[in-house]
Amino acid sequence: xxxxxYTRASSVKSATEARTKHKTSQFIAxxxxxxxxxxxxxxxxxxxxDINALPLKEVKSDAKGVTIGALVPNSVAAEHExxxxxxxxxxxxxxxxxxxxxRNMATVGGNIMQRTRCPYFYxxxxxxNKRNPNSGCGAIDGYNRxxxxxxxxxxxxxxxxxxxCVALAALNASVHISNNxxxxxxxxxxxxxxxxxxxxxxxxxxxGELITAVHIPANHFNKAYYxxxxxxxxxxxxxxSVAVALEVKNGIIQSASIAMGGVAHKPWRLYDVEKFxxxxxxxxxxxxxxxxxxxxxxxxxxxxxxxxxxxMASVVEALTKATS
Amino acid sequence: xxxxxVITHNEDGVHLFIIGSFISCSEHQQRQxxxxxxxxxxxxxxxxxxxxxxxxxxxxxxxxEKPNLETxxxxxxxxxxxxxxxxxxxxxxxxxxxxxxxxxASPLLVKAAENDEKIASYFEKIPLxxxxxxxxxxxxxxxxxxxxxxxxxxxxxxxxxxxCDHGQCxxxxxxxDGRRINSCLSxxxxxxxKKITTIExxxxxxxxxxxxxxxxKHDGFQCGYCxxxxxxxxxxxxxxxxxxxxxxxxEYMSGNICRCGAYPNIIDAIVEVKKGGxxx
Numbered sequence: 001x002x003x004x005x006y007t008r009a010s011s012v013k014s015a016t017e018a019r020t021k022h023k024t025s026q027f028i029a030x031x032x033x034x035x036x037x038x039x040x041x042x043x044x045x046x047x048x049x050d051i052n053a054l055p056l057k058e059v060k061s062d063a064k065g066v067t068i069g070a071l072v073p074n075s076v077a078a079e080h081e082x083x084x085x086x087x088x089x090x091x092x093x094x095x096x097x098x099x100x101x102x103r104n105m106a107t108v109g110g111n112i113m114q115r116t117r118c119p120y121f122y123x124x125x126x127x128x129n130k131r132n133p134n135s136g137c138g139a140i141d142g143y144n145r146x147x148x149x150x151x152x153x154x155x156x157x158x159x160x161x162x163x164x165c166v167a168l169a170a171l172n173a174s175v176h177i178s179n180n181x182x183x184x185x186x187x188x189x190x191x192x193x194x195x196x197x198x199x200x201x202x203x204x205x206x207x208g209e210l211i212t213a214v215h216i217p218a219n220h221f222n223k224a225y226y227x228x229x230x231x232x233x234x235x236x237x238x239x240x241s242v243a244v245a246l247e248v249k250n251g252i253i254q255s256a257s258i259a260m261g262g263v264a265h266k267p268w269r270l271y272d273v274e275k276f277x278x279x280x281x282x283x284x285x286x287x288x289x290x291x292x293x294x295x296x297x298x299x300x301x302x303x304x305x306x307x308x309x310x311x312m313a314s315v316v317e318a319l320t321k322a323t324s
Numbered sequence: 325x326x327x328x329x330v331i332t333h334n335e336d337g338v339h340l341f342i343i344g345s346f347i348s349c350s351e352h353q354q355r356q357x358x359x360x361x362x363x364x365x366x367x368x369x370x371x372x373x374x375x376x377x378x379x380x381x382x383x384x385x386x387x388x389e390k391p392n393l394e395t396x397x398x399x400x401x402x403x404x405x406x407x408x409x410x411x412x413x414x415x416x417x418x419x420x421x422x423x424x425x426x427x428x429a430s431p432l433l434v435k436a437a438e439n440d441e442k443i444a445s446y447f448e449k450i451p452l453x454x455x456x457x458x459x460x461x462x463x464x465x466x467x468x469x470x471x472x473x474x475x476x477x478x479x480x481x482x483x484x485x486x487x488c489d490h491g492q493c494x495x496x497x498x499x500x501d502g503r504r505i506n507s508c509l510s511x512x513x514x515x516x517x518k519k520i521t522t523i524e525x526x527x528x529x530x531x532x533x534x535x536x537x538x539x540x541k542h543d544g545f546q547c548g549y550c551x552x553x554x555x556x557x558x559x560x561x562x563x564x565x566x567x568x569x570x571x572x573x574x575e576y577m578s579g580n581i582c583r584c585g586a587y588p589n590i591i592d593a594i595v596e597v598k599k600g601g602x603x604x
Contacts, residue, residue, distance in 0.1 A: 006450055006467035006513055028514065035470070035509045036490050048467065050514055075503075075564075099579020100560060102491060104503045105510060234578035 001038050005047040012210060015051050016179050020208035022047050027210060029071055030105040032098070033114040041124050042115075042131055056109070056212055059083065065217040067176075070109030070210075074164065075100065077108055087216055089224035089245050093167035096228040099235045109211040112165060112175065112191070115202060116158035116265075117237050118147070129155045130199040145303040146239065149311070150264040156199030157301060160192060160266050161237050167226055168214060169259040169267035170243040176213040177205065185215070192266030199265075220255065221245040225322035228261075229314055238262035240310050242318035246277070253277045258318075260294070263311065270294050273315070282323045284316070291315040450513050456481070457525030465512045472496045472507035475522060483523040483552050487581075494580030497553040497560075498522050504560030506579070523552035526559075534602045535559050538593035546584035554580045558594045559604045567598040 009015035019025050025047035028034055037043045056069035059080045066082050077083055078094035098106065106114075120126045120138030127136035139147055139157050147157040165188070173188040192203045205211070223246040230236040241261035247254040256277040258270040273290045280286045291312035298308055449464040456479060465474055472489075475481045475498070484507060487495030491509040498507045499521040526533035535555050538544070545551040557580045561567045566576035573591050582590065597604060 001468045003466060003468045006511075008516070028511070031511055031514060032491060032506070032509050035511060038468075039490065048511075052514055079564075099494065099506075100564065100566070100576050101494060101497055101504050101506045101557065101579045102509075104560075105505045234575050 001035075002041075002044045004045055006050065007047065008050040008053055010053060012054055012056070012178050012212060013181055015049055015054060016181075016208050016210050018047075018049050019210065020180060023207070025049055027051050029107040029110045030073070031110075032102050032106045033110065037115065037122075040122055042122060051210070061086070063218065065215055067213050067215045068108050070176075070212050070214070071107050073104055074098070074106045074108065074111060075103040078103065086218075087167075087171060087224075089171060089221075089226055089243055090164065090167045090216070092224070092226035093163040093228075093241075093243060096226055096238075096241070097163040108164070108214055111162055112168075112211060112214070113203075113205075114162055117161045118158035119143070121158060130158060130195070130202075133198075133200050140301065143303055144301040146237070146262070147301060147304050148264050149298040149300050149304060149307050150260075150268050151194040152265065152299065153195045153197065153199070155197055156195035156265065158195070158199070158265060159262055160202075160264070162267070163226070163228060163238065163241060163261060165192070166241055166243045166259045166261035166267045168216070169269055170245050170257045171216050171219065171221075172257065173214050173216045175211055176215060177209045178212045179206065179209040183212075188214075188267070189269055195265045202265075219245070220247045221257070223248050223322045225318050227314055227318040227321060229310060240307055240314045242314045243267075244318045244322040246319075246322055248282060248323060251282050253280050253282065258294075258315070260311065260315075263298075263307065270315075272296065284320070287316045287319040288312075290319065452513055452516055454512075454515060454517075455519045457521060463512075467511065467513050469512045470508055471498070471500075471510040471512045471515055471520070474512040475507065475520070481522050481524050485549055485552055487550065487553070492581070493550070493553075494557055495550050495553040497556040497580065499556060499560065502563070504557050521556075523556060526555070533559075533604070534597050534600060535593070535604060538597045539590070542589045542593040542596065543586070544590040544593040545582070545586050550580060550582045550584075554582065554590055558590070558597070561594060562598050562604050567594050570595065 007018060009018060015027065019027060024045055026034065026043075026045040026049070028048045029051055034043070038045070052071065054071060056071040058069045059072055059077065059082055060067045061082045066086055068077055068083070074094050074097065078091045084091050094103065097103065097111075115121070116130065118128070118130070118139055120128045120142060121130050124131070126138040129135060129137050137154070137156055140154070144157060146159065148159050169188050174185045175188060175191050176183065176185050186204060190204065193201055223244070225244050226241065228238050228241040230238055238261050240263060243259045243261070245257045247256075256274045258273055260268045260270060270293075273294050276290055276293055277286070294315045295308050295311055298311070300308060448466065450467055452463045452465050454461045454463065456475070461479070463474070463478065465478070469478070472484060472486055475484050476486065484498055485495040486508065487493035489508045491506045494506065496506055496508040497504050499505070500510070500515060500518050502519070502521075526536060533555075535558050539551065539555055544554065554577075557577060561573060561576045564576065567573050570591050573594050574587075577590070577594070
């Protein structure tokens with residue numbers, strides 16, 4: 001690992017000021033992704049700003065919803081009474097990610113900021129437009145079994161690896177951001193980007209901005225399920241995942257919010273499926289029809305054709321599990 | 325000669341440690357600074373320096389100058405500390421940097437003292453206080469040192485193993501403030517002030533920890549390389565309340581890979597400790 005300068009920030013303001021001042025700096029919290037990327041030589045920030053001492057570790061609830069501090073560890077969020085009771089979908093997604101050790105280290109803010117696990121991004125001897133713009137994409141004609149089927153571009157077909165973010169997208173969360181004393185908030189669906197011609201940008205965060213919290217608005221969903229399909233039963237990234245949140249009354253779906261993971265450069269909301277499901281009854285036929293709609297517009301590559309069939313089966317399974 | 329500056333602060337004052345001889349230390353700083361386009365000279369503090377000390381609000385300062393000793397300790401008590409017993413990091417850094425400047429007599433360092441963001445530029449190593457297996461350590465580490473490398477290479481606690489070094493195998497599992505983590509993905513400096521427990525810290529004298537006993541009884545290993553990580557993780561698994569069934573254990577132990585495939589015996593060991601009901 002290339003050495004770097006290290007400072008500990010004592011306030012959100014001083015952290016963002018330091019980040020703005022030093023263009024090649026990065027924030028570090030749990031470090032589970034950043035340290036790995038630095039060991040691999042994928043990234044080499046000249047300065048790390050340690051934000052672990054910042055007061056962003058609370059989970060709070062009010063009439064508007066639940067707010068989770070950016071430095072709350074994934075394990076703490078997953079087990080938190082407020083999350084388990086009000087947003088079980090998020091607990092399920094968090095527990096489906098990584099391992100118990102990593103969930104103890106990784107923070108909610110860091111989870112949002114984690115980078116793709118595309119092997120061509122990680123292997124610095126390979127071309128990758130995300131790591132090294134204009135060097136080409138190794139995956140597009142390479143071994144692309146894990147890659148995107150929605151929203152990809154000629155420059156990049158990587159997927160976002162997070163489970164937590166898929167649930168947060170389905171729960172219409174927003175990301176709270178601070179920069180030199182100025183606060184703003186971005187809807188979760190607008191936070192991450194599609195690769196387009198700038199795959200080096202994972203999200204719409206501006207230089208110097210720090211995620212301070214995630215807010216989940218109160219909702220009427222009474223059925224939820226997070227389904228993750230992977231190469232082994234635990235501790236692997238998703239081939240496909242589905243986060244389902246439904247409001248069901250007397251067997252009729254009143255509202256639906258569904259997002260998929262492992263299929264795109266960002267958590268992929270199934271807006272057409274959501275519209276289709278409203279006022280439909282909870283039946284397998286409806287779910288099967290919904291699954292077909294879910295795959296509209298999918299584009300596969302040489303090795304990830306299976307994701308269409310797997311994606312449809314996963315949508316049916318997640319809807320079934322949520323409502324049973 | 326390898327030498328470096330280490331600054332720590334605790335309740336009784338601010339300490340500037342010069343590891344290596346006084347002259348070597350200055351040469352070291354000189355080298356570093358030359359690389360950055362600056363210049364250094366070394367000399368003892370002058371009346372002018374002492375005036376600067378006063379300007380930086382340093383209330384008391386004692387120098388123990390014994391040029392042949394390996395380590396020099398300069399103990400300072402600031403006025404603020406005398407009054408409140410506490411001080412902000414920013415003030416602490418300003419003052420401690422001022423002392424470093426006095427010792428090495430560099431106007432560059434005095435300037436750097438105005439801005440705590442600059443501090444790391446001038447010191448290769450970062451002071452770090454840790455409690456490891458119940459013992460306090462005052463350390464000096466490169467920022468890039470992982471907690472795993474610190475434990476193995478600097479402290480000499482080689483019970484914690486390096487497997488993949490990328491957070492994928494769990495060999496390096498230790499407890500930080502009682503919670504299991506992968507020490508290979510944790511920068512040592514981000515654990516400042518934390519309590520670390522390694523496999524060496526489990527036994528009470530000759531009395532093994534119940535989980536260690538259970539692993540032996542159930543043959544929860546073959547080659548044994550993953551075992552320290554498995555045991556540390558197994559304790560975490562029970563503490564977190566996720567050892568209620570073999571299925572539960574399999575899921576919550578999935579971060580620990582055993583290439584020999586001792587999983588069924590590992591699960592038996594964890595089930596037994598959980599059923600035994602002893603505090604882990």
